[in-house]
Amino acid sequence: MSAVGLLHALKVDVVDWRGEKQLVANVDLRAGELIVGERPVAFAETRPGEEAVAPWILLETILSSEPMGAAVAAADLKLTKWPLAPEDEATLDHLGRKYKRNPKKLAQLYHRVAANNIHYRHAGVMGFGIWPVLSRSNHSCDPNARLCASSQQPLVELLLATRLIGAGDAVSWNYFSDAAFLELGWLERNRRLYRDFQFLCRCSRCEAERPEGAGGLSNADIAVFLKEGK
Incomplete structure (x- = not known):
């Protein structure tokens, strides 16, 4: 497990689980217990209404920042291939020429950014970022954990248990962070x-x-x- 940006993850491991890497408890966890605290390796602020293009905003932010690009490249991010519309291909072509990137590698980076980005909103700051360890926790429509922002540390995301999680159990949260979704x-x-x-x-x-x-x-x-x- 990468230590970059990691504040607290002594009670979980990233393991192969049902054919993919997944966050799994290595001790019994109580409701309310802190599971992971993590800083993002990349982050881009967005404005209301930009949610649909947030992966592109985050991608260009990563391309324009050498430290962010290196941190994302070093992270073990899952790769999910997203359908690319003609306008997406045109955007990738434009970014490839602008930042002198190999088109195929740039497309893979986009897929990783699109699959792993997490929405952050706290204390007047809104945006999308990459928290590599947290991104290994799967979604569930019956989650046993919840994600929330740290009130003391900007951009730090916390994963808290919402019920007893046994050692060896997968840790999951609702990707929409919205109770109405679960209804x-x-x-x-x-x-x-x-x-x-x-x-x-x-x-x-x-x-x-x-x-x-x-x-x-x-x-x-x-x-x-x-x-x-x-």
Whole structure:
């Protein structure tokens, strides 16, 4: 586990879990207990209404800062390939020429930024950043932890247990940090998750609520299923 930006993570490990690297408790954790405190390796402030283009803003911030670029390159970030529209390809081409970057490597960096960025909002500061250890904690629609900003340390994100987490259990939080999201049904939750994060949730709650016909689908078929709602 990288120590860059890490303030507190003695009670979790990043391990291979169900085919991917995941944050897992290595001791029993009580409700309210601090699990991880971390500073971002990269951060870009944004304004209201810029959420949809936040990954691009963060990407250019990283490209324009040698220290941020080095820190992100050193981080063990998951790679999720996002669909690229023609305008996205044009933006990557523009950034590649502007910052003299290999187009293929730049596309991979964009995919990592898009998959790992976390929204930060506290004390009048709003933006998106990369917290490498926290990004290894999966989303769940029945989470056992929650993310919150430190009131004393700017840009530090804290992960707190919301119930007992046993040693060996995966640590998960609601990526939307919104209680109203958890009140939605399976279809609407997964529509939003697929739209914003490009995955279908496989937490225990979603597995129990999954409708017929939604299992074993390819990514293309998942998109169609969620769009049609049947």
